[in-house]
Amino acid sequence: MPLPFLLFPYVVQKEIFKSMEYCEMFLMSLCSKRVKQCVIQARLKIAKVWYGVYPDIKFIAIQDWGIPVDMHIAFDDQPALSGMEPMEMKIGDDFKTRGIVKAKLTRLKQEYCLISVPKLDAKVTKSLHEHVKQLFRYTAPCGIEIHTNSLTEELPIYENVSKILVKGKSILDLNDLDTFLSQYYPNLTTLLICSPINGEATSKLLEIGNVHLSYPGQCGITLLSKFNGKKINLWGAVVTEKMLNEFIRKWMKSEGYQNLEFVNIELSLESDLLNRDLITDQLEIEAFDEMKRPGRYQSEFR
Amino acid sequence: MTSPASSSEVKYLIESSEGNTFDVSGAALRQSNTFNAMFLNIGADGPIPFTDYNEATLKKVFEYCEHSVNEENYSGPKHQDDLSKWDLNFFNEMDQKMFIDVINASNFLDIERLTSYCCERIARMLRGKNTQEMIKVITLPTAEELEAKQKVEEKKAAAAKKVAEKAAETAEKTETLEELPVQQLVQTTRNKLTRKYLSFSNE
Numbered sequence: 178m179p180l181p182f183l184l185f186p187y188v189v190q191k192e193i194f195k196s197m198e199y200c201e202m203f204l205m206s207l208c209s210k211r212v213k214q215c216v217i218q219a220r221l222k223i224a225k226v227w228y229g230v231y232p233d234i235k236f237i238a239i240q241d242w243g244i245p246v247d248m249h250i251a252f253d254d255q256p257a258l259s260g261m262e263p264m265e266m267k268i269g270d271d272f273k274t275r276g277i278v279k280a281k282l283t284r285l286k287q288e289y290c291l292i293s294v295p296k297l298d299a300k301v302t303k304s305l306h307e308h309v310k311q312l313f314r315y316t317a318p319c320g321i322e323i324h325t326n327s328l329t330e331e332l333p334i335y336e337n338v339s340k341i342l343v344k345g346k347s348i349l350d351l352n353d354l355d356t357f358l359s360q361y362y363p364n365l366t367t368l369l370i371c372s373p374i375n376g377e378a379t380s381k382l383l384e385i386g387n388v389h390l391s392y393p394g395q396c397g398i399t400l401l402s403k404f405n406g407k408k409i410n411l412w413g414a415v416v417t418e419k420m421l422n423e424f425i426r427k428w429m430k431s432e433g434y435q436n437l438e439f440v441n442i443e444l445s446l447e448s449d450l451l452n453r454d455l456i457t458d459q460l461e462i463e464a465f466d467e468m469k470r471p472g473r474y475q476s477e478f479r
Numbered sequence: 480m481t482s483p484a485s486s487s488e489v490k491y492l493i494e495s496s497e498g499n500t501f502d503v504s505g506a507a508l509r510q511s512n513t514f515n516a517m518f519l520n521i522g523a524d525g526p527i528p529f530t531d532y533n534e535a536t537l538k539k540v541f542e543y544c545e546h547s548v549n550e551e552n553y554s555g556p557k558h559q560d561d562l563s564k565w566d567l568n569f570f571n572e573m574d575q576k577m578f579i580d581v582i583n584a585s586n587f588l589d590i591e592r593l594t595s596y597c598c599e600r601i602a603r604m605l606r607g608k609n610t611q612e613m614i615k616v617i618t619l620p621t622a623e624e625l626e627a628k629q630k631v632e633e634k635k636a637a638a639a640k641k642v643a644e645k646a647a648e649t650a651e652k653t654e655t656l657e658e659l660p661v662q663q664l665v666q667t668t669r670n671k672l673t674r675k676y677l678s679f680s681n682e
Contacts, residue, residue: 179575182619196595211619
């Protein structure tokens with residue numbers, strides 16, 4: 178005898194959803210309009226959502242309370258759907274498509290559902306965003322993980338975004354990033370770029386509070402000289418003693434960097450080793466005294 | 480008010496939908512928040528009517544309550560993997576129909592632990608399935624079935640309306656044929672008696 182799910186009282190339905198994984202709730206919501214309504218009515222809270230935007234895959238990753246961020250729902254494209262019988266599904270407000278649903282495991286052994294659709298276009302991305310927004314109650318600002326090649330794609334307006342992570346092996350054109358950031362992201366506090374960068378630090382980049390660049394190149398130098406935010410993290414940077422001297426002097430004398438709280442610069446393997454004496458000789462320094470200030474500060478890059 | 484120590488010895492009579500009664504210990508009943516809210520403080524005279532559920536279902540639910548009386552305080556849902564042998568047997572013994580009835584009764588009686596175990600069990604039934612397979616498990620009525628169901632309901636409503644109208648008509652007729660003459664008779668007799676009494680008193 179099958180389960181009369183829709184006939185169960187609201188409390189029971191909600192309790193069932195609570196025992197489910199996020200991807201299972203998503204799949205349930207695709208069963209029918211009424212089941213979707215049940216998921217919506219359960220008003221399930223979600224910690225932090227990451228929208229993943231890559232040319233060949235769009236996904237929803239969830240960072241749960243105390244659990245690392247991992248993928249839960251993914252859409253990829255398979256122009257000729259094969260292997261299983263595709264099913265008709267309605268996503269978001271009113272978008273209909275055919276797709277094949279498969280349950281998979283991520284590297285962290287998290288169950289996720291992979292839905293293969295014949296065409297992974299802007300409509301799918303928009304509908305996926307709408308659908309997830311309808312199902313769950315967000316309790317924290319969202320994040321976007323985007324591939325460098327997807328920056329110019331047509332994307333939905335992701336609301337209440339506080340973090341953006343740009344990834345990719347190809348070189349990031351800062352003009353593309355500027356165009357992307359000029360959309361509706363008023364709450365953006367953190368930008369992490371994990372791809373090589375081409376160009377000088379743009380106005381949009383300088384407006385953000387916390388910036389991390391994995392391969393900053395020339396952009397790192399201009400960003401460091403004009404930075405106006407709180408935290409800056411430069412990995413693989415190419416800097417000279419003179420540049421650092423100038424930066425530290427300005428910061429110490431309060432000639433700039435009024436908001437700056439944290440700086441981390443890791444030198445690129447190609448750059449020459451820095452001569453510490455050349456830096457310290459130019460500055461008014463005093464011996465470290467543990468009585469005056471602690472030896473270590475803890476700062477989270479958020 | 481019954482004290483917690485003595486309430487375990489107290490037995491309450493429960494009435495099922497068949498009208499049958501059976502007794503359940505106070506300690507087992509206290510796991511039901513519905514019972515606690517309704518009867519714990521005021522007590523119950525006679526059997527407590529849980530007449531929306533049949534005897535077998537209620538006995539199964541209270542069997543669970545009786546068993547978990549001596550368990551430690553409940554602190555949130557327990558994972559199915561952590562269930563004891565007794566718990567597993569309890570769930571495996573039930574057929575699907577009984578299982579559904581137990582969920583509904585447990586929800587009505589607000590027995591938190593049993594409800595959440597049952598719900599987790601349902602979630603497990605749906606685990607690892609794709610949407611098509613889920614639809615098979617949860618029985619979604621198709622559009623035609625919904626339409627047919629609606630038609631049946633409309634027919635039923637129309638039939639019920641007819642029955643109600645007929646009943647009303649019959650009631651009116653009965654009123655005119657049987658009840659009114661009696662009333663009239665009473666009234667006439669009363670009038671006669673009054674007149675008689677008045678004439679007698681005048682004399």
